[in-house]
Amino acid sequence: MFQQLLFAAVVSGALYALVALGLNLVYGSLRLLNIAHGDLVMIGAYVAFWSFTLLGISPVVSLATTTVLCAAFGFLVYVVLLKRQLGSPALAQRLEANSLIIFYGLSVILQNGASLAFSATSRGYQFLDGVHSFGGVSATGSMLLLLGVAAAVTLGALAFLRFHVAGWSLLAVIERKDAAAVVGVNVERVQMISICAGFAIAGVAGVLVSMTQQITPFMGFPFTIAAFVVVIMGGLGNIAAGIAAGFVLGFIETFGVALTSATYRSILIYGIFVGVLLLRPQGLFGKAVQAR
Amino acid sequence: MTGKPFMIAAFAIVAGLMALVPQLGSEYWLGVAFIVAMWIALIQSWSLLSATTGYISLGHAVFYGIGAYVLVVSLDWMPVPYALALSGAAAGLLALVVGLPVLRVKGPYFVILTFGFAELVKNLVMLLETRLGQFSRMIFDAPSLEALYYAMLVLAVIATAIAAWTAQSRFGRGLAAIRENEVAAEAIGVPVTRLKLFAFVASAIIPGIVGGLLVLRTSYFAADQAFDPAVSFTIVTTAIVGGLGRVSGPLLGTLFLVILSELLWARFPQAYMMILGGLLIVFILFVPQGLAGLIRKGLGRA
Amino acid sequence: MTILEVQNVSKQFGGLKALQDVCFSVNEGTIFGLMGANGAGKTTLFGVIAGQIRPNGGSISFAGKPLAGQRPDQICRLGLGRTFQIVRPFGNLTVLDNVIVSAMYGAARTHRLADATQAGRRALEDVGLAPLADQLAASLTLSNQKRLEIARALATGARLVLLDEVMAGLTATEVAEMTETLFRLRRERGLTILIIEHVMGALMNLSDRILVLDHGVPIAMGSPEQVVADENVLKVYFG
Structure with missing residues (x-):
């Protein structure tokens, strides 16, 4: 029983870490709080669902299609809504303050668009649902696939940031945008790539979610909140700590629900979210821990 | 300053005309007028906090919902007017209790915190109702729509009057200083924490009563509907479309919203929400002064 | 008559000692200058006096009233105003x-x-x-x-204003005008001024007394003539 819970916690932790990674990239390099992040997870989930049920395309293939689709959507959002604003400092300052509201509008559009197109019924499909048992844990193939992909993407991102020059310039933009520009980093390009990558990662997470859970047009918001919790706990731009925080949240949620009941799940997530923000009112960027 | 008596006269005429709506004898128009008054009351109250101090609340549905809940529960023990007063008091009390910690959180973090907080309260009330074995509650002997409408209209007038008074008062100037620069405001003697808390509580009370009135109108309470985040979303969108920082903004925004909603809401609810989302983005990016600002600019040019 | 009394004020940020045992007092109707290189702790001292920064030790009293534990808005209402180096x-x-x-x-x-x-x-x-x-x-x-x-x-x-580098970026003529303005304010309003300034000439010209800080430590205090002749100051400024 304990091992089973532990496994469930690891699975949801890996998922949270992945979703939060995308949010971290967008917030880190653009300073925009993407409240529509979870809705991109929803989009990825629907792409996988329809590809599988209508066309018989495996979710593994959908991983690639959603990556491209969501990245393209990120590019569109960047070019249409953000580029001009980010360009001038005065506008960018206002944009930062308004970013949340803009993405809020986007979130409502995506949710209701999906509900209009696909109806609000929850849906699911069966893929790799054969159960494998090892060491007292029973896991479906889809769960193992989820773990594998999530691990590959997060570790890949980690390695990229540590070992690749482009990764360093991304870290530089996250740390000090103005200084990065001075030392020759093309800030605009880094921002564009970050938003594409952030959106794509959310889409990939959506494909993984669709294999293991029921999906609805309104499934995104809890993921947004969970991602915020993870990013706030882990710290901005700190990808490694973000991954750890993802697992912490996965453990708290899984064991919390196991000790009480499923009705407490939302309360637990929102409660942690409110608590974390109240304890760190300076938000994602808080440096209070440093100034001991 | 010639504009001021003119504006007061214009508001008085609008309120007077709205007071005559029951004379039309049309249930439909009375229902529409009820909704108009409701949004005006909600948005003026929201503006008192969010437009003046810049602390944008995406969670005002929490006050509306708590008002609705308190009303439906307290109706078993007391007559309607007392229950409504209790709704407002409960919303104000909730704001008072959570205000101090919540208002320490600034900027975008405050915005998202209010959203998460409203969802938390919604889920807590849903859990409580489930525990009590209640999935929804009905009200049987609610007052007539006409009576409810007059009550709502009074709330709309009070909320508008408070907004107009605040705009030129010492209190309003202090809030504006907080919006512009909190540290500097405190350094010139503005008691920042107290003023923010006061605005927060004041902006919660009327939405609490509005929530109570709406439950009486629908005779039905279910937690997920009373705390619907779409209410918060509509408040913010309408306020921004109408124009922040002007008393006429919420009126114009509401007019626009209600026309749009009468045309679309019943038949295409999702399309309606999508259009609202689009409007929110367009206005915040390209028309930050809102309809009120556009009209003012248009008049100035003519 | 003393209007501001600062006794043994200390402030640390993490391991950094921003202020160490700073003591001075300002007489009503005088202009008191604060001198020191960047990072000497001058602006921190203003923050501590005006209530934005809580000191780790020491006490401050304004017009005979202790300021400990008071919020900035309360301190302002007692009659102590300030400007910000980075304008707000x-x-x-x-x-x-x-x-x-x-x-x-x-x-x-x-x-x-x-x-x-x-x-x-x-x-x-x-x-x-x-x-x-x-x-x-x-x-x-x-x-x-x-x-x-x-x-x-x-x-x-x-009654007392803390002016934080209000002359930075002004032209020579503007500096002269501002100096004149400050003298006039003292004369007409009976204002007491505590001023941080990097424009040395103006500071020497304006101040009745000057306190020199170096890395949070007070190293000299006195009239402008005494301060410029002080050994410690010469060491810090000219090596």
């Missing part, structure tokens, strides 16, 4: 509205709009901003925003 105008308000809020909430607590407007206009005239009263504060040049900082501190009805 209320950008979307007019210049006049900036000073009106000050007059309404500061030590003067002028609740009536007409009285607050009068007090505000007087403060604007004192710093030469009266012609720009109806402009948005955000549209002012930096040197005018620095003047607005002073006007806002004056409009609170302060």
Whole structure:
């Protein structure tokens, strides 16, 4: 029983870490709080669902299609809504303050668009649902696939940031945008790539979610909140700590629900979210821990 | 300053005309007028906090919902007017209790915190109702729509009057200083924490009563509907479309919203929400002064 | 008569000792200068006096009242105003509205709009901003925003103002004008001034007494002539 819970916690932790990674990239390099992040997870989930049920395309293939689709959507959002604003400092300052509201509008559009197109019924499909048992844990193939992909993407991102020059310039933009520009980093390009990558990662997470859970047009918001919790706990731009925080949240949620009941799940997530923000009112960027 | 008596006269005429709506004898128009008054009351109250101090609340549905809940529960023990007063008091009390910690959180973090907080309260009330074995509650002997409408209209007038008074008062100037620069405001003697808390509580009370009135109108309470985040979303969108920082903004925004909603809401609810989302983005990016600002600019040019 | 008394004030940020045992007192109606290189702790000291920063030790009293545990707005209402080195105008308000809020909430607590407007206009005239009263504060040049900082501190009805590098970026003529303005304010309003300034000539010219800080440690105090002749100061400034 304990091992089973532990496994469930690891699975949801890996998922949270992945979703939060995308949010971290967008917030880190653009300073925009993407409240529509979870809705991109929803989009990825629907792409996988329809590809599988209508066309018989495996979710593994959908991983690639959603990556491209969501990245393209990120590019569109960047070019249409953000580029001009980010360009001038005065506008960018206002944009930062308004970013949340803009993405809020986007979130409502995506949710209701999906509900209009696909109806609000929850849906699911069966893929790799054969159960494998090892060491007292029973896991479906889809769960193992989820773990594998999530691990590959997060570790890949980690390695990229540590070992690749482009990764360093991304870290530089996250740390000090103005200084990065001075030392020759093309800030605009880094921002564009970050938003594409952030959106794509959310889409990939959506494909993984669709294999293991029921999906609805309104499934995104809890993921947004969970991602915020993870990013706030882990710290901005700190990808490694973000991954750890993802697992912490996965453990708290899984064991919390196991000790009480499923009705407490939302309360637990929102409660942690409110608590974390109240304890760190300076938000994602808080440096209070440093100034001991 | 010639504009001021003119504006007061214009508001008085609008309120007077709205007071005559029951004379039309049309249930439909009375229902529409009820909704108009409701949004005006909600948005003026929201503006008192969010437009003046810049602390944008995406969670005002929490006050509306708590008002609705308190009303439906307290109706078993007391007559309607007392229950409504209790709704407002409960919303104000909730704001008072959570205000101090919540208002320490600034900027975008405050915005998202209010959203998460409203969802938390919604889920807590849903859990409580489930525990009590209640999935929804009905009200049987609610007052007539006409009576409810007059009550709502009074709330709309009070909320508008408070907004107009605040705009030129010492209190309003202090809030504006907080919006512009909190540290500097405190350094010139503005008691920042107290003023923010006061605005927060004041902006919660009327939405609490509005929530109570709406439950009486629908005779039905279910937690997920009373705390619907779409209410918060509509408040913010309408306020921004109408124009922040002007008393006429919420009126114009509401007019626009209600026309749009009468045309679309019943038949295409999702399309309606999508259009609202689009409007929110367009206005915040390209028309930050809102309809009120556009009209003012248009008049100035003519 | 002493209006401000600072005793053994210390402040640490993490391992950094920003202020160590700072002691001085300022007599009413005098101009007191603070000198020191960047990072010497001058602005931190202002923050501690005005209540934005809580000290780790020591005590401060203003007009005989201890300031410990008081919030910035409470300290302001006692009659102590300050400016910010990095200006903080209320950008979307007019210049006049900036000073009106000050007059309404500061030590003067002028609740009536007409009285607050009068007090505000007087403060604007004192710093030469009266012609720009109806402009948005955000549209002012930096040197005018620095003047607005002073006007806002004056409009609170302060008896003591802390001026943080209000002359930085001014031309030589403007520095001379500002010096003249500060002397006039002391004369006409009986104002006490505590001033941080990198423009050395102006500081020497203005100050009755000067305190020199080096890495948070007070190294010399006295009249401008005494301070420039002080061994420690010479060592720090000229090596």
